[in-house]
Amino acid sequence: MRDTGTDDPRVKVRPNRRGSRPRTKIRPDFGNAxxxxxxxxxxxxxxxxxxxxxxxxxxxxxxxxxxxxxxxxxxxxxxxxxxxxxxxxxxxxxxLDRTSSLRRTAEEGEAAGNERVIVANADKLLIITALAQPEPRTGMIDRCLVAAYDGGMEPVLVLTKSDLADPAPLLDHYRDLNLKVLATSINEETGHDGVDIVAEEVTDSISVLVGHSGVGKSTLINALVPDADRATGSVNAVTGRGRHTSSSAIAFDLEDGGIIVDTPGVRSFGLAHVEPNTLIKAFPDLMELAEECPRGCTHAETEPECELDTATGSTALRVASYRRLLEARHNAEQF
Incomplete structure (x- = not known):
């Protein structure tokens, strides 16, 4: 037999292209970071x-x-x-570890299943909703409430353009959620009405604003942070929807302490990442009833043996509100 060692011309010895420096398991120390x-x-x-x-x-x-x-x-x-x-x-x-996160799952027409964090470590989620131009959409509000409860933030409903429509019908829709509601009106004729109340709410906290395009998020930011200079837009007269003016999330320091985050206007808010058992934690008065449910109960209205069906009086109204948010979690409709 012939010797087929390294001297044999048929043996190809490839040079070490990555160099000869040995690998190490020692990781860099970032103690001074x-x-x-x-x-x-x-x-x-x-x-x-x-x-x-x-x-x-x-x-x-x-x-x-x-x-x-x-x-x-x-x-x-x-x-x-x-x-x-x-x-x-x-x-x-x-x-570093997050205390909260505003997350969104992509929906149909997007990269399906693509979940991403929009803002981290916020204390409050301000859901900005116009009472008119564009008309309020309760589906979007419900989804934002789910995202707030799931992400560990306190939701606050901020109604803009309160001089254009009566807020009573919308407030009645959410009367059983113990939801904090603020109303503002910002335009050239009436000035900044109610902005001081919003400013007091966000002082010394980290707050993120979310809502449809055209509801007045950027206008509110400019009133709270005069140097922000966020672009503002109008509402399309045909579709009734606002035009996007913010392309990415950006944070601003508040003069009296705290941080406020403006986010791009959204027309959908996917919630596929939210688990029903996580959502019910936002309703502590319903937790005791839910503990008696059979294993695997989703607490939906179609569940045959859900203990939430036994609720009466004001608790039954809370169950209805919870199930509406649960439905919003499953609803893939574009807003």
Whole structure:
């Protein structure tokens, strides 16, 4: 037999293209990393504010964090050049634990099943709804309520354009949810009516605004943060829907303390990620009844042995409200 060792011309020895440096299991130590909050995400650049120094810094994220790992409102650890000088970049190496998250699941016509966090660590979700131009859509409000309860935020319903329509019918629709409601009117003739109440509500907290295009989110932001200079738009006279003026979420510091986050106007809000048992936690008065339900009960109206059916009086009204939100969780209708 012939020797087919490395001297044999038939044996091909490939050069080591990756070099000869041995791999190591020792990971870098980021003990000296600084903590910052994400205020804006723009084409792979993360605009941060350092918590201690208050310096505005632009950063990129470490490759191991993966795509979509960072959202506006996140608290992150950063290393590298944190001077904030022009043309300098820091590096985000860690995302700290979140206290809450506003999440949305893509629906039909989008990348199905694609769940993403829109805003992290918010205390309150302000659901901005116009009483007219465009008309209020309770389906969207219901979905936002589900997202708030699921994400660990306090929902607040903010009614804009209150000078154009009576809020009573809409308020009656939500009377059994113990929902905090604020009303504002902002236009050239009446000025800023009710904005001071909203300002008091969001002071010393992190609040995120969500709602349809054209309901007045950007106008409200400009009233609360005069330097924000958010673009405002009108409502389409044919469709009755607003035109998109905000393309991405962005956070602003409030003068009296706190942070407010403006989000792009949405026409749908997928909730496939929300579990029914998570949603009912927002109704502590119904939890005791639900514990008596058979295993696997979804608490829907069609369940044959759901204990929620035994509720009476005001509790029965609460059950009806809960089931309406449960239906919104399953409803894939575009708004």
């Amino acid at each position: 600084l903590t910052a909050r994400v205020y804006r995400v723009d084409r792979g650049r993360y605009h941060l504010v350092l918590e201690e120094a208050g310096t505005a810094v632009v950063a990129v994220k470490a490759r191991e964090l993966g795509r979509g790992a960072i959202a506006v409102g996140d608290r992150v650890s950063v290393v590298g050049d944190t001077s904030g000088k022009k043309d300098t970049l820091a590096r985000i190496v860690r995302v």
